[in-house]
Amino acid sequence: MNNKKTFALSVALCSALLANAQDLEWSAKKDPLIEIDGLKVLSPDKNSLTGNSVTVNSSDELTRVYGGYRGENDEEKYMSDNSVNITNAKITNNVFGSENFNGNVEESSIVIRSNDDAITPEKVIISGVQVTGGSSNKGSVNLNSIIIDHKDTDILSVFGGSTVEGKAEGNSVTLKRGTIKGDIYGGYTTKGNTKSNLVDITGGKVEGNIYGALTTNGDASDNYITINNTEFKAGAGKSIVGAKSDKGANVITNTVTIEKSTINHNVYGAIGLAAKVEGNSVTITDSTLNGFVVGAEGKNANKNIVQIHSGTFKGSITGASSISGEARENRVLIENGDFKDYVTAANSKKAEANILNIDNGKFANLVMGADSSNGEANKNVVNIKNGTFNGNIYGGQGKSANENKININGGTFNGEIVGGFGSFVAKNNSIFIQGNPNLTNSTLYGGKAENHVAGTDISGNSLQINSTGLVAKNIVNFDSVNFFLPQDTRVGATALKLTDKAGTDLSATKVGVGMASGGVALKVNDKITLINTAGTFKMPKDLTNHKDSVTVPVGLTGFYEFKLSADNNNLYAVALGKPTTPPVVTPTPGVTPPVPTTPGTTAPTTPVVNPTVPVTTPVTTPTVPTTTKPSALQYDKTKVQKTKSFLEANLASLSLVNQSSDLIADNSTSIASQSSSDISTFGFLSIENSKTETGSYVDARGVSFATGVSKRIDAITYGAFFEAGVGEYDSYNDFGNSGVVKGKGDSKYYGAGVLLNFELAQDYSLDASIHAGKTQIDYKSSDFGTAADFDLKRTYISSHLGVNKAFKIDETNQINVFAKALYSRLSAKDAIIASEEFKFDASTSLRSKIGLGYTYSANDDLALYSSAAYEHEFDGKAKGYHVSSGTQIDSPSLKGDSGVFGVGAKYSVDKVLFDANLQGYVGKKEGVSGGLKVEYKF
Numbered sequence: 001m002n003n004k005k006t007f008a009l010s011v012a013l014c015s016a017l018l019a020n021a022q023d024l025e026w027s028a029k030k031d032p033l034i035e036i037d038g039l040k041v042l043s044p045d046k047n048s049l050t051g052n053s054v055t056v057n058s059s060d061e062l063t064r065v066y067g068g069y070r071g072e073n074d075e076e077k078y079m080s081d082n083s084v085n086i087t088n089a090k091i092t093n094n095v096f097g098s099e100n101f102n103g104n105v106e107e108s109s110i111v112i113r114s115n116d117d118a119i120t121p122e123k124v125i126i127s128g129v130q131v132t133g134g135s136s137n138k139g140s141v142n143l144n145s146i147i148i149d150h151k152d153t154d155i156l157s158v159f160g161g162s163t164v165e166g167k168a169e170g171n172s173v174t175l176k177r178g179t180i181k182g183d184i185y186g187g188y189t190t191k192g193n194t195k196s197n198l199v200d201i202t203g204g205k206v207e208g209n210i211y212g213a214l215t216t217n218g219d220a221s222d223n224y225i226t227i228n229n230t231e232f233k234a235g236a237g238k239s240i241v242g243a244k245s246d247k248g249a250n251v252i253t254n255t256v257t258i259e260k261s262t263i264n265h266n267v268y269g270a271i272g273l274a275a276k277v278e279g280n281s282v283t284i285t286d287s288t289l290n291g292f293v294v295g296a297e298g299k300n301a302n303k304n305i306v307q308i309h310s311g312t313f314k315g316s317i318t319g320a321s322s323i324s325g326e327a328r329e330n331r332v333l334i335e336n337g338d339f340k341d342y343v344t345a346a347n348s349k350k351a352e353a354n355i356l357n358i359d360n361g362k363f364a365n366l367v368m369g370a371d372s373s374n375g376e377a378n379k380n381v382v383n384i385k386n387g388t389f390n391g392n393i394y395g396g397q398g399k400s401a402n403e404n405k406i407n408i409n410g411g412t413f414n415g416e417i418v419g420g421f422g423s424f425v426a427k428n429n430s431i432f433i434q435g436n437p438n439l440t441n442s443t444l445y446g447g448k449a450e451n452h453v454a455g456t457d458i459s460g461n462s463l464q465i466n467s468t469g470l471v472a473k474n475i476v477n478f479d480s481v482n483f484f485l486p487q488d489t490r491v492g493a494t495a496l497k498l499t500d501k502a503g504t505d506l507s508a509t510k511v512g513v514g515m516a517s518g519g520v521a522l523k524v525n526d527k528i529t530l531i532n533t534a535g536t537f538k539m540p541k542d543l544t545n546h547k548d549s550v551t552v553p554v555g556l557t558g559f560y561e562f563k564l565s566a567d568n569n570n571l572y573a574v575a576l577g578k579p580t581t582p583p584v585v586t587p588t589p590g591v592t593p594p595v596p597t598t599p600g601t602t603a604p605t606t607p608v609v610n611p612t613v614p615v616t617t618p619v620t621t622p623t624v625p626t627t628t629k630p631s632a633l634q635y636d637k638t639k640v641q642k643t644k645s646f647l648e649a650n651l652a653s654l655s656l657v658n659q660s661s662d663l664i665a666d667n668s669t670s671i672a673s674q675s676s677s678d679i680s681t682f683g684f685l686s687i688e689n690s691k692t693e694t695g696s697y698v699d700a701r702g703v704s705f706a707t708g709v710s711k712r713i714d715a716i717t718y719g720a721f722f723e724a725g726v727g728e729y730d731s732y733n734d735f736g737n738s739g740v741v742k743g744k745g746d747s748k749y750y751g752a753g754v755l756l757n758f759e760l761a762q763d764y765s766l767d768a769s770i771h772a773g774k775t776q777i778d779y780k781s782s783d784f785g786t787a788a789d790f791d792l793k794r795t796y797i798s799s800h801l802g803v804n805k806a807f808k809i810d811e812t813n814q815i816n817v818f819a820k821a822l823y824s825r826l827s828a829k830d831a832i833i834a835s836e837e838f839k840f841d842a843s844t845s846l847r848s849k850i851g852l853g854y855t856y857s858a859n860d861d862l863a864l865y866s867s868a869a870y871e872h873e874f875d876g877k878a879k880g881y882h883v884s885s886g887t888q889i890d891s892p893s894l895k896g897d898s899g900v901f902g903v904g905a906k907y908s909v910d911k912v913l914f915d916a917n918l919q920g921y922v923g924k925k926e927g928v929s930g931g932l933k934v935e936y937k938f
Contacts, residue, residue, distance in 0.1 A: 021051035026065075026089075027058045036071065039063045039093065044082075046070050052082040056089045064093040064128070067108055068100070072137070076102035084110045086124055087150075094128035096135050097144055104166065105134035107143045112178065114150040123152040124178075132159040133171060140166035140192065148204065149176040157182035157208065160197060167192035168213065175204040183208040186223060193218040194243060201227045207234040210265070212254060213243040219250040220270065227258045235264040236290070242280060244271040251298060253279040258287050266291035266315065269306070272298035277320070285309040292316045292341070295332070300325040301348070306332045316341040316365075319356070322348040327370070330354045334361055342366040342391070345382075349375035351396070357383045358411075365391040369406070372398030377420070379403045384437075386410040393417045400425035401447070409435040413442040420447045425457045426477075434466035439473075443500070446478040468493045468528075474500035480510045480546065483530050483573070487516040487835065491526040503536035506571070512546040513573040515560040522560060523629035524577035530564075531571040539566035545573075556784050556834035557639040558884065560632055575632035635885035638738050642784065644890045645741040646838065647878035648698050648731035649779040649792070650826065651892055653747050654843050654876065656727045657775060657796045657824045659688055659704045659929075664721070664755060665800040665820055665849075667933060668767035671719060672757035674913055675712040682719075683707040683934050690927030694892035696734060702727025702747070708755075715759040723771060724750040740783065747777040749796065763806040770799040775826065788834055795827040816853040818869075821846075830883075837883035845894060846874040861908045869900040873924065896924030904931075 022044040033040040043066035044052045052068050067082030079100040086095070097108035110133055114122050134144030141161030148158070158180055161171030168187030175184070184206060187197030194213035201210075212223035220243035227240070240263070242254035251272030258267070267289065269280035277298030284293065284307070292315030295304035301320035308317065317339065319330035327348035334343070334357065342365045345354035351370035358367070367389060369380030377396030384393075384407065392415040395404030401420030408417070408431070417439075419429025426447030433439075446461025462480040468489055475481065475498065483495050498504050513530060515522070522528075531537075543564040562573040663686050671682055686704045691697055708721025731743040751773015758766045778791040802820035809815065824845040831838045851869025858864065876894025881887070904917030915933045 021053075022048045023053045023055075025055040025057070026060070026062060027055070036064070036066070036069060041066060041093075043069045046074055049077055049079045050081045054082075054084045056084070056086045056091070059088055059090050059123070062089065062091045065091060065095045066099055067096065067110070068098040069096070070100045070103065072101045074102065076139070078104055078106075080106040080108065082108045086110070086112045087115050088122040089124045089126070091126045091128065095126055095131045097133040097146070099132070099135040100139055101137045102139060103136065104139040105136050105141045105144060105161070108134045109145045109147070112146075112148045112150050112153065112155075114152065114177075116151070121152070122150075123154070124150050125154045126156065127154075128156065130157045130159055130162070131155055132162050133173075134161045135159070136163040136166055138165045139163065141168050141171060141187070141189075143170040145172045145174070147174045147176070148178045148180075149174075150178045153178035153180075155180050155182075157184070159185045159188050160199075161186075162188040163192060164190045165192060167194070167218070168197060168215075169193075169195045170197065172198040172200065175199075175201045175206070177203050179205045179207070181207050184210045185214055186211065186225070187213040188215070189218055190216045191218060193248070194220045194245075195222050197223045199225045201225075201230050203230055205234065206232055207238070209238050210240045211244060212241065212256070214241075215245045215248055217247045218245060219248045219252075219275075220245045220254060220272070221250065221252045223254045225256045227261050227263070229260045231262040232264055233262075238265050239268060239291075240265045241268045242270050242282070244268075245273070245275055247274050248272065249275055251275045251277045251280065251296070255280070256282045258283070258289070259285045260287060262288045264290045267293045268297060269294070269304055270296045270298070272296070274299055277301040278303050281305045281307065283307040283309075284311055287311040288313075290314045293318065294321050295319045295330060297321040298325070300327075301330065301346075302326070302328045304330045308332075308334045308337050310336045312338045314340045317343040318347050319345040319354060320348070321346070324349060326350040326352065327354060328352050332356045334358045336360045338362045340364050342368065342371075344368040344371045345380060346370040348372055351375070351377045351398070352379050354380045355383070356381070358385065358387055360386045362388045363391060366394065367391060368394040368397055369404055370396045370398070372396070375399060377401045377404065377422075380405075382406045384408045384411050388412045388414075390414045394421045395419045395429055395431075397421040399423045400427075401429065402427045404429045405432065406430070407432045408437050410437050412438040415442065416445060416448075417442050418445040418448045419461050421450070422447065423450045425449070426461070427457055428460040430462045430464065432464045432466070433470065436467065436469065440471050440499070441473065443473040444475045446476070448477065465495055468495045470495065471497045471499065474498050474502075474504055478506075478509055480512065481506065481531075482512040482546075483514070485513065485515040485528060485573075489515060489522075489528060491522060491528070494529040494532050496530065497532045499534050501535040503538070504531070504533045505538040506531075506540050507538040509540050510542055510544075510546045511540055511564060511571065512548065513562045513564070514547050515562070522575040522632045524575060524632045525629060526575045526632060528562075528573045528575075529570050530573050533569050537566075537569050537571075539571060540564070556786060556788055556836050557635050557643065557882070558633050558836060559636060561634060577630055577632040577634065635882070635887070637885070637887060638735075639784070640882045640885055640887045641890055642733070642735055642738060642741050643838070643880070643882060644695075644892060645731055645733045645743045645781060645783075646779060646788075646790070646833070647840070647880050647889060647892050648694060648696070648733065648743060649729070649745055649777050650840060650843050650878040650880075651692070651694055651876070651894060652698050652700050652727070652729035652731070652745070653749075653775050653777040653792075653794070654824060654826055654845055654878070654894070655690070655692060655698070655700050656702045656704070656725055656747050657749060657798055657826065658822070658845055658847070659686060659702055660706070660723050660725055660749065660751075660771070661798040661800060661822050661824055662686075663704050663706050663723070663931075664753070664769045664771065665767075665802060665822055668755055668757055668769060668802065669765060669804055669816075670915070670933075671710050671755065672712070672717040672759070672765065672767065675710040675717045675719070677712060680710050681708070682710065682721075684931065685933070686929055686931040688927065688929035690921060690925055690929070692894060692925045693896065694894065695890070696732050696892065698729055698731045700727055700729040710755070717757040719755045720752070721755065721771070722750075722752050723773070724748070741781060742783055743779055743781040745778040745780055747775065749773055749775040751796065753798075763808070765804045765806075767802045767804065768800060770797070772797040784834075786834060790831050790833045792829050792831060792840070794829050796824065798822070798824040812857045814855045814857075816855070818852070819848070819850045821848055823847075839881040839883050841879035841881070843876075843878045845876045848872050848874070849900070851900070863906040865904050865906070867900075867902045871898045871900055872896075873898075894924070898923035898925040
């Protein structure tokens with residue numbers, strides 16, 4: 001069938017369907033009712049499948065209302081786009097936008113909306129079991145909708161779309177005003193899948209459950225509930241559920257969002273009783289919830305999330321719940337709020353790798369990374385930035401609680417803080433503290449066992465403190481306690497003060513201590529109090545500094561060495577340093593120091609006295625040398641040499657400047673050939689991607705641009721130009737056993753210059769340029785154990801000198817031979833990087849380039865050309881000095897040989913010359929570049 005016939009048939013079919021569409025109204029003028037299932041109902045006839053409109057605006061009693069209807073014994077046909085509009089009604093049975101027993105229903109709707117200007121009071125009473133936008137038994141229901149915006153309603157349950165065997169997708173229920181005494185379902189199916197259904201509530205009252213979607217045997221995905229600016233006084237014991245499936249395989253990515261509302265319901269992102277429940281979420285902002293909140297509940301509940309921005313919560317908060325299966329990688333993120341009951345990221349028989357993040361809030365009860373009362377709670381994390389905590393904090397709680405973490409940056413704590421709370425086993429848990437939290441009323445436990453019986457294992461737990469000035473009750477059950485002192489730690493500081501007069505037992509504990517470099521510099525033998533106790537102190541039997549246990553990175557290259565010492569109530573860290581040479585005391589010139597003698601060994605001498613010349617003996621006060629304790633800060637020379645990566649950034653900047661120099665040098669003869677006694681303009685653009693071996697290598701991508709004017713007087717061409725460029729780079733340095741350092745950053749430059757060209761006899765010519773400006777480059781790397789980044793601004797100067805010889809073979813063919821010297825220089829620069837001082841020396845590039853080119857002039861307008869050149873870099877070193885340690889850094893270099901090959905084409909149109917070219921590099925420098933230039937003669 002051809003397209004015209006297909007189109008004609010489609011139009012005819014649509015026209016036939018629309019021709020059967022009916023408009024019915026139940027008001028003062030009543031349309032006749034028809035009989036369906038033994039009832040007198042308001043409905044179009046069975047052959048009206050699409051486009052029907054039924055309006056109810058009368059309090060006279062009706063039994064049932066349909067926007068469209070086909071029953072069980074009717075042939076399967078597609079039904080769509082029917083509507084029911086109700087403003088005033090008393091309906092004793094159900095209302096359907098469309099009901100199609102055997103076929104699909106799409107885009108049918110029910111709108112219940114009051115006329116607020118009506119003189120006579122309006123009320124909608126629907127006593128039936130359901131109000132349904134689209135209903136089917138064997139077909140699918142898609143894209144059907146219900147809108148309720150009525151000030152006075154009495155409605156039982158509402159379904160956006162409902163089916164038994166088909167799927168329910170894209171259906172919606174919108175409630176703005178009105179009372180729903182029963183349940184709301186965005187989409188409902190018994191055997192099919194539900195997807196992308198929506199319940200949107202911005203007002204009204206709901207006394208029953210609210211489901212974004214519900215299915216008994218199918219999957220449920222991407223369903224939504226949004227509730228905004230609503231108060232539900234009823235609903236206690238009822239639930240709001242993004243989606244639920246009793247037997248389906250997958251319940252994924254369903255969402256509940258509540259904002260500025262008061263809710264008595266319990267809230268679930270999703271429920272899947274026999275399913276994989278994954279990626280579901282609940283988000284709550286500025287609301288009051290009197291029920292509990294669960295991100296998801298199912299046999300296995302993974303990667304679900306609860307986000308709370310603010311509000312008051314009387315019930316518990318759980319990221320995910322799985323009674324018989326596992327709950328993994330679920331998250332609860334809390335910005336603020338008032339929480340009366342417990343908060344946990346997961347509740348499951350096996351809860352692993354769940355995360356609870358708290359920025360702020362008030363917490364009256366337990367806070368847990370995971371809760372597994374009858375199983376395992378392992379590898380869960382609690383992160384706390386601030387807040388008030390009146391209950392205990394558990395990284396994980398279960399029969400066994402292992403490898404859980406608590407990270408504290410601030411807050412006030414009035415209960416216990418326990419890395420892992422296990423009935424029998426609590427191993428390898430850790431607590432990490434930095435900032436200035438108030439721990440005065442807290443005891444910290446690495447692990448804690450509820451049943452202290454034979455076989456209880458509380459081992460491998462650790463505490464790390466990255467602060468000073470902390471006060472706590474006590475620390476218990478830690479195999480290791482590590483201190484990473486901040487860089488502003490001063491001599492005499494106390495890291496942790498313990499107030500429990502019952503005493504502290506660290507006899508079996510290993511202690512490590514390190515300190516960040518920079519800031520306040522400690523001197524040799526300066527003493528820091530790590531722990532001060534109010535009660536009896538059982539000091540560590542092993543006073544070795546187990547510094548390898550300190551996991552937070554130190555400075556860029558600097559570090560401190562400490563030894564441990566202890567007394568009855570204190571554990572100290574004493575700063576060490578390199579052995580130093582005692583100061584040499586230089587005697588005062590002209591004064592001979594006395595020579596000591598042994599008593600009894602020197603014979604007396606008779607003094608010689610000249611009575612006429614008085615002798616005055618000078619009295620000399622001996623100079624006592626001032627002793628200053630040397631700095632305890634040391635530097636790792638291996639790490640210092642890894643800062644060679646910083647110098648690679650300088651080479652990336654130098655390479656970009658060289659690119660600008662090449663752009664002028666390579667086009668100087670072309671500028672001269674196109675110039676005239678009038679002013680000519682030119683513009684060049686070059687894009688380059690190259691890799692340069694520097695000892696390691698630098699990958700650079702850059703764009704260079706130059707534009708200017710030129711003029712020719714006899715055999716001399718002169719001009720001036722502005723230039724600029726931007727680029728980015730990646731550097732790579734392999735230091736063998738010391739590791740690899742990767743750096744990256746952006747670079748740019750801008751400047752101006754002048755150029756000259758002299759035409760000589762016998763087709764020789766000389767060309768030259770000089771230009772200067774500013775460069776800026778930044779650097780970032782995460783391979784130093786701490787953030788390494790800097791931004792350098794430097795001055796550059798570039799110049800070139802070239803000689804050229806043209807050999808004209810005939811009218812269309814020409815060979816050009818050239819030799820050029822190119823020079824670039826970056827100024828020196830000092831920098832402070834991660835509190836360490838560096839000096840970057842000036843970097844110089846000196847290159848020679850010799851080569852030849854071939855040009856074929858196809859006609860007066862078009863010329864094709866190619867070139868080959870050999871380039872040698874004589875210098876190109878980037879030198880640097882680590883001032884803090886007095887160490888010269890190994891210098892990477894651009895020195896070496898490269899081959900440059902190019903092809904291009906020129907095309908002239910009137911007074912404009914267009915030139916496009918492509919170049920490739922081999923050898924020391926590898927890569928490609930492309931260029932475009934335009935020249936114009938006035």
